[in-house]
Amino acid sequence: HxxxxxxxxxxxxxxxxxxxxxxxxxxxxxxxxxxxxxxxxxxxxxxxxEFFSNYKSHQVYSSIRPGKAKDDPEVKDLRAIQYNPESQRIFYKLMFDEPYTEFPIGRRCDKINPDVQYDKLYKKPIP
Structure with missing residues (x-):
């Protein structure tokens, strides 16, 4: 720690x-x-x-899990995550001494529109 x-x-x-x-x-x-x-x-x-926005409609990555199959790495196996704002891509490491690898799954669009107006997640207070 x-x-x-x-x-x-x-x-x-x-x-x-x-x-x-x-x-x-x-x-x-x-x-x-x-x-x-x-x-x-x-x-x-x-x-x-009113503070919370709904990002689902413009979500680029569906998950940060680096694999889909049963024996593929899971989120708990990640040792480092890196975001490149220029390429708008996310990279990860499973071992500290290895190079970064791009997330292989989940990319939904080529470019993020910075001018997107997001809907509110909630329309009224939650009871």
Whole structure:
């Protein structure tokens, strides 16, 4: 396990969460903001149904699994993933010391249109 920058933030939030009751998602936002005072409080935003977009109609890759057959590699076997924005292709490694390989399946279109307007995923709040 390696130390990541976000680990200290998660630790502070978990400590502030300890012993407190959570009744609403907004309680998590409040506790996150209160977890650190200096140099400033953490930023946290409560998301609602309007935030989420539906990307399914313009999805380029159907999966990031590098194979389809029973004995082909699975997502858990991936060691590195690389995205090339110029070619709009995704590459992967199964071993750290091997070269990147392009994902062999799932590519649905040749070029991504950056001006696409995505529909909202939800039309109303989820009950």
């Amino acid at each position: 390696t130390q990541m920058t976000c680990d200290s933030a998660h630790c502070l939030i978990e400590k502030n969460l300890k012993g407190k009751d959570i009744y609403l998602p907004s309680d998590f936002v409040r506790i996150t903001k209160e977890a650190r005072k200096n140099p400033s409080s953490f930023e946290a935003t409560l998301l609602n149904y």
